[in-house]
Structure formats: structure tokens, C-alpha cells
Amino acid sequence: MEIQELLGRSAHSMEDLRRMRDLVKAMRSTELQAIVQDGELFSTCITLLQQQSASDSRDSKVGILSETFFAMLDVVPTGALSDSQHEQLQICLSHCSPIVREMALCQASGIYMKQLLQDLSHLAEDASTETRTRAMNTIASLLSLNVENSNNELENLTESWFRHLSKDPMQFCLSLCKQPFTDIRTAALKILQVIASQHWGQVYIKNTPGCLEYILDRRTEHEKAGKEGKYEVVSSIVSSPTALTVFGTEMLLPLRKYEREGPFFIAPDVDIAFEGDGS
Template structure:
């Protein structure tokens, strides 16, 4: 196959209309294992294919991109940087978007390589063109450019090039094109800042972070909402959270929540504020965050009780996030009757609303009730049992009814609630005392589709994960569960057929 590729490359270089030869080369390249391509091809041999990108023939460009996309991925990044620098730069300025994406993808490989990055840093004009691609109309091009610049910033030399040279002005010029492009640059800055305290320092010293933080209180509510998303991403790293705390951003966002009641446009950005503290609580400490910023939890509860369906989803997700941890469960429990009311509201949402809200409510309830064996204490078991009992006068029947719904997402979300209580003794006793439940668990005719079968299998696994199941369910049911687990989620029992002579 290597000889065939060599021959085709020669034919292409000699042909005035090489489209047929290019198609043959595409077929040959696709049929050759990557190891074979690595041994038989070099950047120099690909010059003829690169040169054929300089055409208005869309079909020819498409075939060349397919060939190069497969071949270039096997070449050593340093070798590529040394021998295809001009071709890659030409690709960045090509009128066809697919060529730009190809060039950016390969530059991303190069800057992620210790030797390749040196070659690129010695060619600032390439980096200038990559930065300009962040301002491209097509989001796919911008994403590849952001990815390449982010990889570049993983080294001190890359950080110096981007934030302490003329390229910084280029980045700021691109940023001024439009609101959309400005937020692409923020996306890059947040990505770079998340790597380490050092990289955050570079971004802060270049004024990008302070500019982003100013947008939190800007006049445009849509811009404000996007800024909150970016700041939430910045808070994913510990050093990012420390920086934001030092800048007083947590207090600022808490004050924005307090002031939201008097802002008629707060519904645009309020979900983002709540998400910010929800993520903060999970990464740091639910108790500390909720005690220091009480406006956050009060707003979550208010949004959960609000009849406006646009506010409810983020409230449900946040309650699920908080309640998924032991500390979060305790925080919610301390609010007493306030959370009980929210829980009843969640139960109503799970039974009477649109499918999406029902699913989100069920998923949040499942997180609230989840209590792994190693975290179980008498107090926490009493807590989850009381929460389950608060859902309805007959919670087992309620969840069971939902698990028979024809909608797969509802069916699976209901099963996840059963899975959550399946490793808790009180849950197993409830299941066993519910008529027909033990038989239903091992009935493979209930629930169609892969996801439903996987959910049922997880439920069986959760039941068998505890030492109490044999005593509570009894030996016959225990053996049926074990058999179900051993057979796997997709087991189908063979049905024998009897043929009668003479029958049609």
C-alpha cells in the first residue's frame, strides 16, 4: 500500500486535473493502517497535496482536507512544525473553513509538544493568525483556536508569548470586535486561569479578569448572565475561588441575589447566580457557604416554590447538588419546615408538571435520598426515611406508578429513587411490605430499551450490596435477585417452540 501511495503522489504532481488521482489517494490512505502511514509518509512528500489546496474548486479542497486530516495526525508534531510551518500558516488564512480547522488542529498538536512549541514561539506571525481565528464567524474555527492557545499557555514560554508580548494587543484587538468575540476571549482566559495560580496571575495582570468581573454588574442583563457563567467556571479551581474571594466577588454575587427582587430583569441572570453558589457549596462546604451567604439558600427555596417554570429547574438541580452530600443533607434538614414545604412541592412537580420538570424533580429527590452504606448513621437513616415519607401519603405507590410510565426518562428517574433507598434497611422493608414489589424487581418484561434495563440492573445491584437483603427479602427472593445479577441486564430467556406436523 505504501508503494501505491508513493505512485499516486507522483501521478498527482504530474496531472493538470488531479481530482481522480486525489480520490484514489484518499481511498488508499483510508485503507492503510496508521502505523503504515507513519512509516511511508513524511511532511515533505505531502507538499503536493498542500499545494492543491490553493484552488477555488470546493470538491478538490474537500478531498485534500480528508487526505491531510488522516495523514498529518500520524506525523511527529516537531517534524510537522519544522517542515510544514508555511503550509499551516497558509491554512489559517485559507478562505475555506475546513482548511482553517485542519491547520488549527495541527497547530494544537504542535504547541502541545515540547519541541514543537519552540518552533511556533519562534514564529509569532503564526500565533497572530491563530488569535485572529478566535474572531472567526464560524464557532468551530474559534473553538479550535481557543484550544490551541490554551495548550500554548500550559508553559511559561507560552504564557509570556501570549500575555507579555505584542500578541497581547492582538488579543485585545480581537476582543473588541463584538460582544460574542469578547466572551470567546473570556472563555480562553478562564480556561488558562484554571490551570494554575501562575497562569491566573498572568491573566489578572493583563486586566482580563478585572474586566470580566466588571461585567457582572453591567447594564446589559444578557451580558451579565454570560459573565456569571464565566465566573462560575473560574471558581471551579481552588486558586480561582481564592482569587474571587480576595476580590470580594462572593459578597458581590450574594448582594446581587438580595437585590434581585427589585430588578424586573433578574430572571435573566438569577439562575446563574444560584448555580454559582451551588457549585461553590459542593466544591467547598455546603454548611459554610449556606451559613455565610443565607440569601443563596433562601433564593433556592423561593425559586423552587415559584410557579414560574423558568426558575424551577435550576432550583431543583441545586437542591439535588446540595442534598447529594451528607453535609448538604444536614444543612437542608436544619431549615426545618421550610425544606419540608419544598419537598412537598417537589413531589407535586414530579407528578403533575411537564415531563422535563418531572424528570428533574425525580432526579433531585433521588440525590436527596441517596445514602451509601459507608455513610449510614442512625440519624441520617431516620432523615432519609422521613423525607421519603413526606413525598406523599403513599410514596411507594407514587414512585411505582411513575416507573410504569411509557416515557423512558420518567421510568428511569423513578427507578433511580428506588435504587437510592435500596441499600437502606428502611427502604428494603418498605419494598418488601409493598405487595408485588419483590416480583416486579426481577420481572424482565418491565421496561424496554437499554437505559431502562441498565437502571433495573443497578437497582438489583444496590439491593444485593447490603448484608441485610437476605434477611429482609427472604431466601427465595434473594436467590432470584442473585440470578438476575449473574445473568446481566440484557438476559433474554429462550422460548422453546413445538412444531406440529402438517401445521402451516
């Protein structure tokens, strides 16, 4: 098969990638699923994604690769991927999320991304601690945006992905933030920190009952990683150019106070003297 010959090459030219894309798009879903399960096409796409992510200058190969990658993933259900392929994909996505966002903006990838994010949320709730942490780190990486590179289109995309996590994505995050395991809480706080830097995420935080109170309550964290995680959430809000518009001056005051005091601030005990206590 021609695609197998293309996959076997040690280097891939632009012409190779275009031909691979055209072959993938022309395949019936059963044929494509069989090739993905064989592993070589999947691994090649993953490898090329990682190479492009590491490259300082991204050329038009990214566009061709994106069409191939999402043509494959939109046809092949996530249930058809092996455990090792799921793990490989999650690691790749966590390292290559800017490229994934670029591809998602120009490809009809909504169905696949919805399923992927739902899979990640299930892993975050019900798996080994290591797998749960990796799943949450992948979610945070996918939702992350640099403020200087952010725009309405990208924020609309990350918000739509956030909504795919659960019927109530904020409660999903908060329930993980309140788990008794530090590694789980810290990873969940990273998701909260990522959305706290974006306008839509701030709206979610403001409108979710008890969320701000939880963020400002220092008593929920007793270890260094947890204290730092909460501080990063607060810092993301305070430093955001949209925070004042979303929260207003009054709601921002305790957040700014929290940031000024730092992650490890401990409020002093206040002794209250009652009349007639002899002191």
C-alpha cells in the same frame, strides 16, 4: 440597606457571612420575602452552595451559610419563588445534595423540605417530560446516600423526606416506573434504586404488594436504559449489607439470580411436548 452592600461584594469572608446570617434572621418575613423575590440573596446563597460543593475541603463557612439559607427558606414559602428560582434551586440541590443533608441535620428545615419535596413530586407527575425527569433526578439525588457514609441519623432523614413525597410514596414511585415513556421510567427507577440501597427502603420494597414481582419481571422493559435501570435496583439490594436481614435467604435467591444473569438476560423459550402430538 446593609445586606445589599454585603451581597454586592465579589468575595465573602467569614465575617461577611456571619453578618448576612444575622441580618436575615433579624428580618421580618415580609422584608425577607421581598429580598428573596428580588433575587440577589437567593442567587448568592445558591452560588455559595455550589462553590462549597465543588470545594475539596469544606470549612466552617458551610455552617454559617446553612443557617442563612434555611433561615431564608423556612420563612419564604415556595410559592413566592419564581419559576426560574425553582429551576435554579432544583439544579443546585441535585448537585449539592450532600451539603443540603448536612445543613438539614443541623437546621430547623423540616417545614421547607416537606414543601420542596411535595413540589418536586407534583412536578414529577404533572409537567413536561424534561421537567418531570429533572424533578425525579433531584429527588433521587436528595435521597441518595453512600453506603460508607451512611448512618442511622442520615437514613432517618432520607426516610422522612421520602415520606413527604406522597401519602403513599411507594405507589408514587411505582406508578412512575410503569409510565409508557422510557425517560420517565428510567428516572423513576433511579429513585427506586436509591432507596433500595438503604435499610428503610428495602423494608418499603418488601412490604409493598407487587413491588418485588415488578422488579423481577424483565418483560416490563424493552429498551437498554430501562433494562439497566431495573438491574441497578436489583444490584443495590443484593449488594446491601442489610439485604439478608430484611429479605431473608429465600426472597434473596431470585434477586441474586437476576443479578448474576445481568441486565440483558432473555429467558429461553421452553418447548413443552405433549403426549400424542407426533413429535
